[in-house]
Amino acid sequence: MKTALIIGSTGLIGSQLLQLLLESDQYSKVITFVKRDVGIQHPKLKQHIIDFDKPESYQDLVEGDDFFCTIGTTINKAGSKEAFRKVDFEYPQQFAEIAIENKIKQFLIISSLGADATSSNFYLKTKGEIENFLKASTLEKVSILRPSLLLGNRTEFRFGEKVGAFFMKTFSFLFIGKLKKYKPIESAIVAKALFAIAQKNNKGFTIYESDWIQEIGK
Numbered sequence: 398m399k400t401a402l403i404i405g406s407t408g409l410i411g412s413q414l415l416q417l418l419l420e421s422d423q424y425s426k427v428i429t430f431v432k433r434d435v436g437i438q439h440p441k442l443k444q445h446i447i448d449f450d451k452p453e454s455y456q457d458l459v460e461g462d463d464f465f466c467t468i469g470t471t472i473n474k475a476g477s478k479e480a481f482r483k484v485d486f487e488y489p490q491q492f493a494e495i496a497i498e499n500k501i502k503q504f505l506i507i508s509s510l511g512a513d514a515t516s517s518n519f520y521l522k523t524k525g526e527i528e529n530f531l532k533a534s535t536l537e538k539v540s541i542l543r544p545s546l547l548l549g550n551r552t553e554f555r556f557g558e559k560v561g562a563f564f565m566k567t568f569s570f571l572f573i574g575k576l577k578k579y580k581p582i583e584s585a586i587v588a589k590a591l592f593a594i595a596q597k598n599n600k601g602f603t604i605y606e607s608d609w610i611q612e613i614g615k
Contacts, residue, residue: 398425400461401595402501404492405468407435409549410507413588414465423596428461430492452491459495463595466492466506471520478519485520486527493531503538504531505595507587510545510578510607532602540594542587545607549584578608590614 401418405411406429418427419439428443429435435444447455466489475481489506496504506527511518514525531539590613594605605613 399423399463400426400428401463401465402428402430402459402461403465403467404430404488405466405507407431408467408469409547409584410588410591411465411467413549413585414467414591417588417592418465421592424463426461428458430455430458449488449491452495456495456498459492459499459501461501463503463505464492464496464501465591465595466504467591469507481520482523485523486530489527490530493534493536497535502536503540503595503598504536505540505591506531506542507591508541508543510543512541512543528604538598538600539602540591540599541602541604542591542594542610543604543606544582544587544610545579546581547584547587548581578606580607580611582607582611586611586614588614 401424403411403415403418406415415427415429415437418424419441425441426443427439427441428445430445430447430449432446432449434446437444445455445458447458468484468488470481470484472478472481475484493504508528509521509524511521512524512528513521514529516522516525528541531541587610590605590610593613
């Protein structure tokens, strides 16, 4: 059986993925890296409370088979573009570099629909840059998931996201053909797809657009 590692295990997708991993017979151990104790107890779970800005302090703890990166924030929540980039680019980059050094073969990450390093949108540009970094890395297996607007109950309220979700759900019947990947997607579906893709164990660099994620995770 395998060991899974996660950053972002308290988020919308990460928390659901964590439950799938703990309930699965594919993994004998699940390691999470968090800023504070989240109060979850399970025989398979090992929680490391770390300072994400000091990678040298947790470098030796990153050991396992499948690394799941579901960490993410928004510019509004982070407070600045610099703080946002730290969470969505620097932290994943740090862990990926450690994963390479510690010979972890599989790295899976939640990106975003429309991610593009050349985008004028800072959010999409940052997502595209971490994708490019991972593509150029020596990781043996990289899976990039690009979900559309996420549906689900977040711990924090995001007004714009709620409004967008309402209108997109209302008009979801219009998302057909080439527009299918823009259809809103349940976070639980994304978590299930992330888990399923990890079991495929595909080598190389693969991008999964939202409509593909929907099919895998349903």
